[in-house]
Amino acid sequence: MSRTPDFLAQGHDERDPSPWLALYLDQSTPLPDEVKAAWLADSSSGSRQYLLPFLRPVARLTIILIQVVKVFVPRNWSHSKLLHRLLAWGLKRFVSPEANWLILRHFHLGSQVLGFIGRNSPVPVGTSPLEPADIDALKDETFLKHDLNLFNFVIRLNQALRDKGLVLAKAPEVDFSMIRDPGLRLSDMPRGRLNFLDLQSAIELFTPLYQLMLTDNDFWRAANSLQLDETIGIYAATLLGAPEHLILVNNKHPLVPLSTLRAGHRLVIHGLSTEMLHSLLRRMQAAQGATPTP
Template sequence: MNPRTPEFLTREHDPADPSPWLALYLDRSTPLPDAVKEAWLADSSCKSRQYLLPFLRPLARAFIILIQVIKTFLPRRWSHSKLLHRVLAWGLEHFVSPEANWLILRHFHLGAQVLSFIARNAPVPVSTTPLEPMRISDLRDEMFVKHDLNLFNFVIRLNSALREAGVEMHAPETVDFSMIRDPGLSLADMPQRKRNFLDLQSAIELFTPLYQLMLTDNDFWRAANSLQLDETVGIYTAQILEAPQHLILVNNKHPLVPLSTLRAGYRLVLHGLSTEMLHSLLMQFKSESMAASKTPTQTQPATPPETTEPPPPPSV
């Protein structure tokens, strides 16, 4: 699936100098599919992340502090969301690596499927608003802001309905996995120019100050705090599946403890990985459920025919 096979898959294994990326790729303790893991590790092991990110990260955090000071003198409602998304889409199209762009587009689809899964299996009816961009240009429709709004609105609608009905989240009699599927996005369709070199984490660190500058403080803080709902979504899923042991793979700090926006870029990467992990687990559960439904039920052994005893001899 990956048009550019990463170096750690082509280099011969040297026991005296083992590749940490190869070890992570071969490891099966996490449920990521090979194609996703290959793209993730190819992006993580690229030169821009190794040499550029250490310089970009402190600069980006310094700009976050500076912009926070500047915005104290701007009108409270000052916002240019449409322009922001045009700039983000342009930057992704022209400078971000194919693997990073593929993972970003996948994230919208996987997040929509996970929320739909929870809504379909919740004990109360709740609506969702799926976002499923197929091309980078689709992100211009304020997709990033809508993604954050969807998450908070879903949590509010779900829990309002639960409170009104006086019920708690619990496992249904039959879990519906029909909405969980591969998004159908192709890595080969992502921009492949020479200038598409920027890795996912470097791109996020660069875009975060821009995100802060061109949105209201309320929108930016809401976006940063939405990352802490990863555990919330994970708990809902665990309650439906009755599988709390998998929550260890969904970790982005406690939802009731808001964190500084300085680490928003790093936590956004964790958010993306948590979503991939959760979706992979649901795909596994779906496969197991389908396999179980196809397994023929064991037939009971045939009951031997009843033997008829001969009638007793007539009494004399």
Template sequence: MNQRPPDFLEQEHDPRDPSPWLALYLDQSTPIDPAVKHAWLVDSSSRSRQYVLPFIRPFARLTIILLQILKVFTPRKLAFSPTLHRLLAWGMENFIRPEANWLILRHFCIGSQALSFIAANAPVDIETNPLRPEKIADVAPDMYLVHDLNLYNFVIRLNSALRASGKQLEKVDTPDFSMIHQPDHLRIEDMPNRRRNFLDLQSAIELFTPVYQLFLSDDDFWRATNSLQLDETIGIYVATLLDAREHLGLVNNKHPLVPMSTLRAGYRLSLHGLSTEMLHGHLMRLKAAQTRSGGTKEKPDVQSPQP
């Protein structure tokens, strides 16, 4: 189903009343795919984000506090991950906007590509576990949880191998970009677009966060929320391989050695998604430049079983 163009692309520019969304859409200072920016701003300028998010956010944060108190009196390892993921998939299918669902599924794919890029260009052999959802139902088998585990397992495996070999990450003259590509198997028009699919990405994330906390163990929830601060770690890995640190300023979930409160997990998750898109956009530009110069290098992803 074709999506209606957002209002900010239909309205004529008025110098006395300029649209902030149009300014962000036209700006090219950050490396992000145009289709992603379009979907992001359509979602961000929606009525749901304007009128629903301000009420959802305080409610969600209060719920997190109450659940944290409840968790003090429940077994620390009590978790219902399968139920959680079925509930998340149901919520995505029935209530979330097409643009938001597309960005969520896309995030699993490009996040895996970023880890595979580091693994392929590291001086040691590292196994990765790429995620490639094709539809909303694919998140039901613990995909959210596996996504978080992949980050920690990758950092542990990479640095254990580097320490054991006495090597370190360094600039690669001809980086392998073969795993970096647009997940074209995902299309916005294939996402659910019924009347009830109105919820924007940030509102959905704010609602998902206390649900995540309720059905996971306290350790799993803490680990998941603090995995967001690994954005800086992954960014440094990529910047080291490319000898280009100018885009590290776009990473906002830092510093990984200072754990943050879980109350702002929803907002930080939005930053995590945007940082991942910018990293992917930057790698896509570098891959295109390498292809034009005739320096393309092909190498398949390395995969391992699910953790």
């Protein structure tokens, strides 16, 4: 059974209104209720309030120190498989159920969004979906593959359009068949005594480990992949003929790479942007009366 967030269990007190309840009830951000409840429960946790302010500066200092150390390490030094085993171990034992659920959802939703763009492009482009069923499935270098998939997709899509002398435009008939609920259940996530770490704290904690155990190229590519949020948003909005849906996709300009020091915070924005874009696609799918594939 998934727990009811405190801000929903306590109700509304007009003399002491909950900001989390206000955000949950607000409908300007397109998220399903269960996703918004999990996101806000994680965001309002004691871990995020009291632990994150201490973790964030330590994590950023560690990133700087590791960058100095890696000057003296062979450029191809990498232990990706070990990294992913450590990440899976840490997620299962220390990260909150809500955060783990949102992380797993992200791979499914991101794959569906790329599939949507690839299918509706004037030149259809294939994708390599990542659909981990549980945390253990992440050991198959899923985080690294996620970044590779994104850049490879952008390159394949635009190379195909250039080869045909075409540009992305509004699709005459939009195919939503790949957009569906991932089928992951919050109640299936680990709920041990130590599963308390919120999503943002976990990301800040794991980012230096990610940097340490991957090559510089892999780490910089992972950080710079966050610049493509607007790019993917523009693709989807162009196919839908609905540019107004870009308003909540904001992770800085794709042509201006930022320092890796803020990668943890921007990764959270990346996850939220993906959730909202997927939610918008599901709403438009429902309005169209489309039936998703099983």
